[in-house]
Amino acid sequence: MRKPALTIDGLGVSFGGFKAVDGFTTVVNDGELRVVLGPNGAGKTTMMDLISGKTAATEGKVYLYGQEITNKPEHEIARAGIGRKFQIPSIFRDLRVRENLEVAAARETSVFRNLRLGLRKEERDRIEEVIDLTRLGDVLDTRAGDLSHGQMQWLELGMLIVQDARVILLDEPTAGMTQAETLKTSRIINELKGKHTLIVVEHDMAFVREIAERITVMHMGKLLAEGSIAQIEADAAVREAYLGSGGIH
Amino acid sequence: MTITTRGIAESLAYGGFIAAILLLPLVMDDVFWLNRIAKYLVFGMLGVAIALSWGYAGVLNLGQGLFFGLGAYMVAMSLKLQSYTSLQQGSDTPVPDFMLWNAEPGAPTDLCCINQGSFLWIPFQAQWFGIVMALIVPTLIALALAWPIFRLRVSGVYVAIITLAMVLLVRLLIIDAQPITNGFNGLTDLGWLTIGGFEFDPYLVETYYLVAVSLAIALLATRWLVSTKAGLILQSTRDDANRARYLGYNVAAYQVFFFAVSAGIAGFAGLLYVIAAEFASPSFMDLAFSISMVVWAAVGGRGSLLGACIGAILINTIEATASETEVLQEAWKAIIGLVFVLVVLFMPRGLAGVALDAVAWIAPKRKLGPAPLAQQEPAE
Numbered sequence: 001m002r003k004p005a006l007t008i009d010g011l012g013v014s015f016g017g018f019k020a021v022d023g024f025t026t027v028v029n030d031g032e033l034r035v036v037l038g039p040n041g042a043g044k045t046t047m048m049d050l051i052s053g054k055t056a057a058t059e060g061k062v063y064l065y066g067q068e069i070t071n072k073p074e075h076e077i078a079r080a081g082i083g084r085k086f087q088i089p090s091i092f093r094d095l096r097v098r099e100n101l102e103v104a105a106a107r108e109t110s111v112f113r114n115l116r117l118g119l120r121k122e123e124r125d126r127i128e129e130v131i132d133l134t135r136l137g138d139v140l141d142t143r144a145g146d147l148s149h150g151q152m153q154w155l156e157l158g159m160l161i162v163q164d165a166r167v168i169l170l171d172e173p174t175a176g177m178t179q180a181e182t183l184k185t186s187r188i189i190n191e192l193k194g195k196h197t198l199i200v201v202e203h204d205m206a207f208v209r210e211i212a213e214r215i216t217v218m219h220m221g222k223l224l225a226e227g228s229i230a231q232i233e234a235d236a237a238v239r240e241a242y243l244g245s246g247g248i249h
Numbered sequence: 250m251t252i253t254t255r256g257i258a259e260s261l262a263y264g265g266f267i268a269a270i271l272l273l274p275l276v277m278d279d280v281f282w283l284n285r286i287a288k289y290l291v292f293g294m295l296g297v298a299i300a301l302s303w304g305y306a307g308v309l310n311l312g313q314g315l316f317f318g319l320g321a322y323m324v325a326m327s328l329k330l331q332s333y334t335s336l337q338q339g340s341d342t343p344v345p346d347f348m349l350w351n352a353e354p355g356a357p358t359d360l361c362c363i364n365q366g367s368f369l370w371i372p373f374q375a376q377w378f379g380i381v382m383a384l385i386v387p388t389l390i391a392l393a394l395a396w397p398i399f400r401l402r403v404s405g406v407y408v409a410i411i412t413l414a415m416v417l418l419v420r421l422l423i424i425d426a427q428p429i430t431n432g433f434n435g436l437t438d439l440g441w442l443t444i445g446g447f448e449f450d451p452y453l454v455e456t457y458y459l460v461a462v463s464l465a466i467a468l469l470a471t472r473w474l475v476s477t478k479a480g481l482i483l484q485s486t487r488d489d490a491n492r493a494r495y496l497g498y499n500v501a502a503y504q505v506f507f508f509a510v511s512a513g514i515a516g517f518a519g520l521l522y523v524i525a526a527e528f529a530s531p532s533f534m535d536l537a538f539s540i541s542m543v544v545w546a547a548v549g550g551r552g553s554l555l556g557a558c559i560g561a562i563l564i565n566t567i568e569a570t571a572s573e574t575e576v577l578q579e580a581w582k583a584i585i586g587l588v589f590v591l592v593v594l595f596m597p598r599g600l601a602g603v604a605l606d607a608v609a610w611i612a613p614k615r616k617l618g619p620a621p622l623a624q625q626e627p628a629e
Binding site: 052054073074075078079083084090091092093094095099100102103104106108109110111112114115116117118119159163 | 473474476477481482484485488489491492494495496497498499500502503506
């Protein structure tokens with residue numbers, strides 16, 4: 001039995017009475033890849049905001065490998081081991097691709113200990129690995145803001161890997177991608193399976209089939225169903241709320 | 250590789266600039282001009298400070314004059330006490346002349362109690378104290394100011410407004426504290442900086458060298474600082490503070506640190522300016538002066554420490570020449586305003602940006618091997 005990586009216990013937030021996430025509970029095991037599905041407004045992105053510290057939860061707790069991280073400042077949650085990829089690529093546009101990856105090598109976070117030139121050997125090795133994995137080798141000296149949309153997404157993904165985040169939250173990693181780009185993204189994500197714990201919010205069902213192990217379905221801020229693709233497809237409540245009568249397509 | 254071409258070009262530019270300012274006295278023997286240039290080199294140091302906070306941290310400080318002025322006042326207090334005007338007042342210990350002129354009848358002629366605040370001057374009898382304070386006070390004030398600002402994630406135009414208000418506030422306080430600051434008149438008739446028995450007469454070539462070497466050190470030290478990992482992280486917070494936070498960096502700590510370094514450099518510039526110009530005045534904290542610094546940096550290129558430094562020196566040298574021509578005297582302000590508008594519109598990266606583009610334009614021609622291919626995706 002694998003140990004739990006991320007435990008979300010009764011998490012909720014209310015914006016002036018409206019509960020965007022309402023008593024959401026789930027356990028994601030170490031090395032697992034969890035896909036979160038749900039119609040627009042189900043609270044998927046808000047749930048990620050709550051985990052990563054962007055939004056303060058009004059109820060419930062989040063534990064990362066047993067350590068409570070609820071409502072801590074973003075940088076402390078990140079140091080604890082959570083990495084986050086945003087829906088709109090969030091990268092350092094005025095820095096070069098290589099510099100982006102160097103900043104992501106964040107084992108040392110204090111100002112004074114970073115007053116040194118160059119990187120440690122293990123950091124450089126890690127960056128080289130990620131360059132291979134994301135195939136960004138040709139554009140290392142390009143200003144990140146000049147990359148194509150797909151490359152920006154892979155760069156951001158690569159930064160999370162360099163960061164060595166134990167749990168990676170991915171918010172619609174294939175949004176706006178071409179089919180070929182989506183395929184490449186699914187390959188990168190499959191590569192990460194087992195090495196990192198991944199939580200992926202996604203709408204693209206072809207992509208979900210490509211990567212999913214276990215699926216969590218959210219609806220109106222609450223957990224609706226959890227299980228394998230087959231179980232979810234067969235779940236009546238899910239069909240009712242989200243999928244319509246045609247199944248997952 | 251472009252990186253190395255750019256690196257070489259940059260090293261040449263820094264080396265050339267430092268050699269030029271160090272060798273200048275060999276070709277210029279007019280001490281008055283040399284003294285003038287020394288003051289412009291000080292402004293060049295302010296350009297470095299602005300480029301660090303505005304260009305690298307993305308924090309537009311419209312009140313950099315606050316730190317320049319504080320540095321200036323700190324060392325001016327020491328030099329005032331060293332001045333003959335403070336020593337010939339019928340007292341055994343130095344007392345600034347303006348305090349005596351305004352003293353109440355019968356007040357003891359001693360710093361301890363000639364007026365209510367005069368005791369603050371007592372430690373400044375030691376010259377080293379004034380020098381150390383010129384560096385420490387601006388840095389500490391900057392830390393105290395920056396901490397709440399960046400902790401609360403204030404950014405952009407709001408930081409500009411806060412810093413602008415701060416410099417005006419402190420300027421008022423200094424004018425208001427007339428008994429100990431000489432108000433509007435500032436501190437004048439200063440003595441000379443004296444180190445190991447050597448007196449730095451502002452019109453000596455040694456004083457020019459003191460300023461030029463200080464600028465070279467400040468420039469190189471700041472250049473080193475921005476090339477460290479911390480400097481890179483600082484630039485990343487400028488681009489996307491949230492991304493930096495989600496990588497685990499305490500963004501406020503980086504902003505506060507570099508804001509304080511920038512203030513320390515401005516304080517150091519204030520110190521040098523007093524040595525070269527022999528006065529400190531509330532006009533250092535005039536809004537127009539702080540804004541001028543931003544214009545120098547914009548023209549030179551805020552993204553480049555050296556660019557902003559050269560921008561400051563260039564504009565001031567041209568201004569000095571222009572203001573001696575009668576026709577241009579009045580028109581100068583309009584001209585510099587126009588230059589600023591044109592630079593912002595057409596050269597957003599300033600002179601440094603133009604120089605870098607020129608290097609990039611020349612560089613590929615010297616490159617061996619094929620030009621980089623169009624980015625390719627594996628088609629599957």
